[in-house]
Amino acid sequence: ILNVEQSPQSLHVQEGDSTNFTCSFPSSNFYALHWYRWETAKSPEALFVMTLNGDEKKKGRISATLNTKEGYSYLYIKGSQPEDSATYLCAFNNAGNMLTFGGGTRLMVKP
Amino acid sequence: NAGVMQNPRHLVRRRGQEARLRCSPMKGHSHVYWYRQLPEEGLKFMVYLQKENIIDESGMPKERFSAEFPKEGPSILRIQQVVRGDSAAYFCASSPQRGGNEQFFGPGTRLTVL
Numbered sequence: 081i082l083n084v085e086q087s088p089q090s091l092h093v094q095e096g097d098s099t100n101f102t103c104s105f106p107s108s109n110f111y112a113l114h115w116y117r118w119e120t121a122k123s124p125e126a127l128f129v130m131t132l133n134g135d136e137k138k139k140g141r142i143s144a145t146l147n148t149k150e151g152y153s154y155l156y157i158k159g160s161q162p163e164d165s166a167t168y169l170c171a172f173n174n175a176g177n178m179l180t181f182g183g184g185t186r187l188m189v190k191p
Numbered sequence: 192n193a194g195v196m197q198n199p200r201h202l203v204r205r206r207g208q209e210a211r212l213r214c215s216p217m218k219g220h221s222h223v224y225w226y227r228q229l230p231e232e233g234l235k236f237m238v239y240l241q242k243e244n245i246i247d248e249s250g251m252p253k254e255r256f257s258a259e260f261p262k263e264g265p266s267i268l269r270i271q272q273v274v275r276g277d278s279a280a281y282f283c284a285s286s287p288q289r290g291g292n293e294q295f296f297g298p299g300t301r302l303t304v305l
Contacts, residue, residue: 114294121298122298123194123195123282123296123297123299124234124282124296125296126293126295129292129293169233171234177222177239177246177247178249178250179224179226179236179284180236181226181233181235182233183233184233
């Protein structure tokens with residue numbers, strides 16, 4: 081059984097704050113690490129697919145880093161806005177076909 | 192380009208009935224994945240299919256659950272003789288090819304078993 085952990089489980093920040101959260105995953109048999117943004121009653125939306133150790137990816141105010149040797153990825157949000165409120169999921173892909181998801185970090189940004 | 196479509200969005204069944212959940216992948220995608228989210232739990236992989244083939248069903252319960260992805264038409268997840276414990280949100284995702292490419296998710300079907 082693959083263990084993918086995310087922390088914290090939930091996070092409350094003020095508008096304008098920058099924040100980050102962690103995804104840890106097995107460091108063996110790594111193929112890709114996926115980040116998704118999931119708003120209630122909507123489809124999970126793909127943010128990043130990261131494959132190389134040391135990868136850094138950025139989309140607007142959101143960025144992510146990857147360390148495959150130690151088995152962790154960070155997601156950063158700069159200057160959080162209320163519309164960033166969502167659950168952020170990471171998922172580990174070991175070159176099988178399935179994604180193993182973490183429990184998610186639920187972010188709430190207060191105006 | 193329409194995204195992944197799932198229907199119905201909500202399905203209510205009584206114990207013992209059958210549930211059929213449909214998933215139409217994005218245009219050009221030949222790989223379909225089904226995931227389930229039980230109450231208070233995360234998304235868990237169920238099955239991976241390509242057209243007319245089940246590639247990996249390691250996450251499927253051994254009984255009552257089956258999946259298909261025919262040459263024509265949507266992928267179907269079928270649950271026979273539903274029980275209350277089958278109540279969950281069922282998500283479908285598709286990708287153009289296997290491996291590390293991102294999987295695009297549908298909006299899910301919420302199954303409630305009375």
